[in-house]
Amino acid sequence: MKKLKYTLGLCYILLMTGLLPVHAQKADLILHHGKIATMTKENQFTEAVAVRGGMILETGPSAHLLAKYKDVNTKLIDLNGRTVVPGINDSHIHIIREGLHYNAELRWDGVKTLKRAMEMLKEQAARTPDGVWIKVIGGWNEFQFEEQRQPTLAEINEAVPDKPVFITYLYGKAFVNKKGIEVLGYTKGTHYEGSLVELDNNGVPTGMLYAKETPKAIYMTLGLTTKLSREEQLNSTLQYYRELNRFGLTSAIDAAGGSQNYPDDYSVALSLGKEGKLNIRTSYYLFAQVKGRELEDYEKWVKVTYPNKNDHMLMTTGFSMEGAGENLVASAADFENFLEPRTVLSPKMEEDLEAVVRVLVKNRWPFRLHATYAESIERMLAVFEKVDKEIPFKGLRWAFDHAETITDAQLARVKKLGGGIAVQFRMYYQGELYDKLYGKADHQIPPIKKMIAMGIPVGMGTDATRISTFNPWMAMHWQLTGKTIGGFQFWPVADVLSRHEALSLYTQGSAWFSGEEHDKGKIAKGMFADMIVLSRDYFSIPTDEVKEIESLLTIVNGKVVYATGDYKAWDVPVPEVIPTWSPVKYYGGYQK
Numbered sequence: 001m002k003k004l005k006y007t008l009g010l011c012y013i014l015l016m017t018g019l020l021p022v023h024a025q026k027a028d029l030i031l032h033h034g035k036i037a038t039m040t041k042e043n044q045f046t047e048a049v050a051v052r053g054g055m056i057l058e059t060g061p062s063a064h065l066l067a068k069y070k071d072v073n074t075k076l077i078d079l080n081g082r083t084v085v086p087g088i089n090d091s092h093i094h095i096i097r098e099g100l101h102y103n104a105e106l107r108w109d110g111v112k113t114l115k116r117a118m119e120m121l122k123e124q125a126a127r128t129p130d131g132v133w134i135k136v137i138g139g140w141n142e143f144q145f146e147e148q149r150q151p152t153l154a155e156i157n158e159a160v161p162d163k164p165v166f167i168t169y170l171y172g173k174a175f176v177n178k179k180g181i182e183v184l185g186y187t188k189g190t191h192y193e194g195s196l197v198e199l200d201n202n203g204v205p206t207g208m209l210y211a212k213e214t215p216k217a218i219y220m221t222l223g224l225t226t227k228l229s230r231e232e233q234l235n236s237t238l239q240y241y242r243e244l245n246r247f248g249l250t251s252a253i254d255a256a257g258g259s260q261n262y263p264d265d266y267s268v269a270l271s272l273g274k275e276g277k278l279n280i281r282t283s284y285y286l287f288a289q290v291k292g293r294e295l296e297d298y299e300k301w302v303k304v305t306y307p308n309k310n311d312h313m314l315m316t317t318g319f320s321m322e323g324a325g326e327n328l329v330a331s332a333a334d335f336e337n338f339l340e341p342r343t344v345l346s347p348k349m350e351e352d353l354e355a356v357v358r359v360l361v362k363n364r365w366p367f368r369l370h371a372t373y374a375e376s377i378e379r380m381l382a383v384f385e386k387v388d389k390e391i392p393f394k395g396l397r398w399a400f401d402h403a404e405t406i407t408d409a410q411l412a413r414v415k416k417l418g419g420g421i422a423v424q425f426r427m428y429y430q431g432e433l434y435d436k437l438y439g440k441a442d443h444q445i446p447p448i449k450k451m452i453a454m455g456i457p458v459g460m461g462t463d464a465t466r467i468s469t470f471n472p473w474m475a476m477h478w479q480l481t482g483k484t485i486g487g488f489q490f491w492p493v494a495d496v497l498s499r500h501e502a503l504s505l506y507t508q509g510s511a512w513f514s515g516e517e518h519d520k521g522k523i524a525k526g527m528f529a530d531m532i533v534l535s536r537d538y539f540s541i542p543t544d545e546v547k548e549i550e551s552l553l554t555i556v557n558g559k560v561v562y563a564t565g566d567y568k569a570w571d572v573p574v575p576e577v578i579p580t581w582s583p584v585k586y587y588g589g590y591q592k
Contacts, residue, residue, distance in 0.1 A: 029558055088247070091422045103236035171335070256287030288329070362391055367399075369399075415454050459512060480543050
């Protein structure tokens, strides 16, 4: 529907201006002599694809497409046998929030040893100005390191004694060095609801912050660290989007999240979108931030904005509001922390959630809800079913996020209500913790294959960056092996996905969550021209090499937005990283 409105409007303009001839148009771009995975069905490959106006004209043999669509203005890209797949679409990522902070963060994503991670920390401290925090926010755990352990506070204090340091570990804890505690002014009286500020025997904060019922201590403290200026945030967002293009992301669905206020925190991405500088189609959700005021916010938002409004007019569905979520009300915050037992939701949850869901369904707003545990999902579904009896969902697009321990019976109820499930590879980072807390998993967690078999829409994502990395090929490796980042066999081997299934969830599967399953996710006539040329053949390389894949050429809306290697001449670089001390300037994002 989104594409239809755009296409009809564009055709009308072209007809009125005499720019749409009777005969078939020639192509803007032809990719030829490659191995192009159409993803229309398993093991279907072709040689070439022709593109015009951001849309795919046709796929087929190279000689046929070159003869039919090439003219003097057509740009040609010889693939030399390389593999092309549809652009990756992350159905649950915090892309807007991370864009505001990316340039201020040191990323340990992909670092192989703790020794190197600590060297990076020390090196970064040497170039960071006084008063500026050195931060490592998610994307790592100890099992990726050869040493198989986390850093100690003593090691962090020794590496950086004179500048504040803040390092988060999954959702469960954070490290603050001695200088950081001094800058924060934390004392034995410092307290955050649902969290622990650890004290030593003398009542002095040690620097360890622990999430218990909530991660409030961790994220309230993060909010007190260095923030980038508006100019730096604009640059940071461009750098982060480019890093995502490096791994083949062409679309993303922003699941909102804590400390992401509407409309203020969306203004940077919006302004870049209107300038035509966003190289990833971005659909975003609105998350009420203030406990007790959620209903008031949603009642206000349904009057001032609406789903599927394209705020990036230079590219169809370039930047658009999608609906409500990821959390709808604070009392339904199903916080998962596998360092601690499951948190029981508030007795007020049903009352709070029902009021908001009624507003959303009545106004036909799509919504999504963060839900990890079956115990929480049971209560949430009861609310949805109650509202549905009085205000039918009638095909309204809604979804659960995560759903690691959802039951078969609950899946059937999701199916009946027409819901989808956005899954992420959080267990790639937390499988060992889950195993220690709950025992060996005897089935796939979350049960993706059952969801697929039942016909429930399923999309794949990373939930980057506060737990996991943003690199989708690490998530693909998880789907294909059932292993954690440390190699622990978390899923039974019998539950792993095929390569076609895994990639489909990351392309067309994710497109459902923004209502674009008929617009993108396949390389086929009439689809958006979003494609990537892979550094390795995903379909034939050994499974463990999948996590090493990157994009050599990323195409969004028929235009090259990222290129490297043999295609470097096609690249569209971004401005130099600012500020000059930014870790991104020296290390980039995901480490090789």
